[in-house]
Amino acid sequence: MSKETLTSTFTELRKGFLRLAMRFLPSQEDADDALQEAFFRLWKQADRISSREEAEALTVVTVKNLCIDILRRKSHLQTVELDENRDNAVGDPESEAQEREERFRIIERIIELHLTPLQRQILHMKEYENKDYEEIAEILGMQPPAVRMQMSRARKEIRACYLKQMER
Structure with missing residues (x-):
């Protein structure tokens, strides 16, 4: 499969891929990032993808996995309450x-x-x-x-x- 075929498949089905990402992610920005990363990853292996159907299936799996990764990363971010005296305190x-x-x-x-x-x-x-x-x-x-x-x-x-x- 050529990179042109991957590009046309991805472009034609982008709205569906975006809807898939939006089911997982809270923001359009995160969903767009997931799609961009999915396309980048598939682009690197475009020569190994043999058909449009395979490109579609791989994109769905890749987008889903990237969304899960994004959610995991965000869930590990810890929030800390502000301590107004923290900057004034001298730690040991x-x-x-x-x-x-x-x-x-x-x-x-x-x-x-x-x-x-x-x-x-x-x-x-x-x-x-x-x-x-x-x-x-x-x-x-x-x-x-x-x-x-x-x-x-x-x-x-x-x-x-x-x-x-x-x-x-």
């Missing part, structure tokens, strides 16, 4: 550094005790060696989506264990 840098170090140790323990060896390996390559998912997949003989899924599960487990630990 040593105490703050100790708190950060303690949180880091807790997370390291969670990683060691709760993640699978594969998840630990992927996390290490991604976060400490700055490798992208494609590189990790090649090294481990996996598909990039499988690497992303393992990374997602690892992060979810770390988050759940950390929150449970903080409740104590």
Whole structure:
């Protein structure tokens, strides 16, 4: 399939894709961003898409997954109440550094005790060696989506264990 066919398919069906994104996302701006990112991702693999129907199906799946990713990112943004005295208060840098170090140790323990060896390996390559998912997949003989899924599960487990630990 040529890039022209992908472009014409996407253009013809854009309103439907936008309606799909709007079912997930609260704003038109976020929906437009999801569509733009979906088109960009599909553009990179346009030569591997064999038909208009496949382009449509891949776009639907890609838009849906991007919408879910956007919702997840937004749900992780924390809100903090304004403290008018915060800027005037002088924090103890040593105490703050100790708190950060303690949180880091807790997370390291969670990683060691709760993640699978594969998840630990992927996390290490991604976060400490700055490798992208494609590189990790090649090294481990996996598909990039499988690497992303393992990374997602690892992060979810770390988050759940950390929150449970903080409740104590």
